[in-house]
Amino acid sequence: MEKLLQLYDQTKVLASSKSIARCTISCISVLLTQFALVLVPLFFSSSPLFIQLTLSALILLIVLGSGGWCRRVLGFRASAPAFVFFTVLFVWGVYVAIVRKAISSVMDVVFNGEMIMLIIGLCRIMLKDPGFVAHESFCSDELDENLGFGVQTHNESCRLQMRVRYCKSCKTYIQGFDHHCAAFGNCIGQKNYVFFIVLLVGFITTEISYVVCSSQYASKFQVLKEIRMETGSNLVMAGSTLLFCVLQVLWQGLFLIWHVYCICFNIRTEEWVNWKKYPEFQLNASSLPGENSHEMRFKNPYNKGILRNVKEFLTLK
Structure with missing residues (x-):
């Protein structure tokens, strides 16, 4: 019994050590990423914004590629949620x-309030149940990763369970599964989908606020750049974080538009990408009149009209 307890304690210590190591690597990665972005406003401050954004995006891709190389070759593995958390803290610190x-x-007051709410939201979505479903609650006895559940039943409650999907990252089944969000370290499903959209809007709003604030700072202290070296270095740091936030707003804005589309037409990201895996999305139609060949077409059995779809989304819980 004592050996089992010792083994359990050793396992806990090892898991804690791995978590600390991954968080440390994430913190170092954030610092390297942000200080690499400093090169753009430092050497290309007179270039147009589009050029600076393009260079910043290339630097981010190079840094991310280097991180992937370190993970594969050296075995260093960062934590994506920790990376997001430390990035938020870094921008707030600047x-x-x-x-x-x-x-x-x-x-x-507004910006600090946004940052506090953002950090609280990050902690909540990392811990919130996305809609984990126990095997015993399925209407169908068949558990198949590639098929929906209860496909043959016409019961309404079982029809809802048709949207239970398998997450390969979490190795479990999720009600209303949309995607696995590596940045938050959690699946996005029926129970946290609304919260995910709210948090995504919160990220975009906070980043836009920071862009406005850093722009005001730059316009106020630009004339002092040549007079005081300290002011010049501060402007460079403010400029690099501004470029980073603009890039974040651009891709997150597109991501938000995609999810608004999914909400309006009552479809999940995973269902859209892998609709051929789920029979309820398949419509067999003849390719030409008089021919026996058939082609598979997409149909959405869950689309009830935009208003009803949005109402259903708002009542998810």
Whole structure:
């Protein structure tokens, strides 16, 4: 019994050590990423915004590629949720240390409030149940990763369970599964889909607020850049984080538009990508009149019209 307890304690210590190591690697990765972005406003400050954004995107891709290489070759593995968390803290730290001095009191309260809510939201979505489903609750006795559940039944409750999908990352079944979000370390499903959209909007809003604040700082202290070296370095740091936030707004905005589309037509990302795996999305139609050959077409049995779809989304729980 004592040996089992010792083994259990050793396992817990090993797991804790791995978590600490991954968080440390994530923190180092954030610092490397952000300081690599400093090169753009440092050497290309006079270039157009589009050029600076393009260079910043290339730097981010190079850093991410290097991270993947380190993971495969050296075995260093970071934590994506920790990376997101430390990135938020880094941007907030730049705001408090540099940008804040040029911002009005009202805007300062608003931005700090947004950051606090963002961190609370991050912690909640990492821990929130996305809709885990026990095997015993399925209407069908057949458990197949590639098929929906209860396909042959016409019962309404079982029809809802048709949207139970398998997540390969979590190795479990999720009600209303949309996708596995590596950035949050959790699946997005029926029970946290609304919260996910709210948090995504929160990210975009906070990043836009930071872009506005850092732009105000740059316009206020640009004339002092040549006079004080300290002001010049601060401008470079504010500029690099501004470029980072603009890039985040661009891809997150597109991501939000995609999810708004999915909500309006009552379909999940995983269902759209892999609809050929699920019989309820398949419609067999003759390719030409008089021919026996058939082609598989897409149909959405869950689409009830935009208004009803949005109402159903808002009542998810």
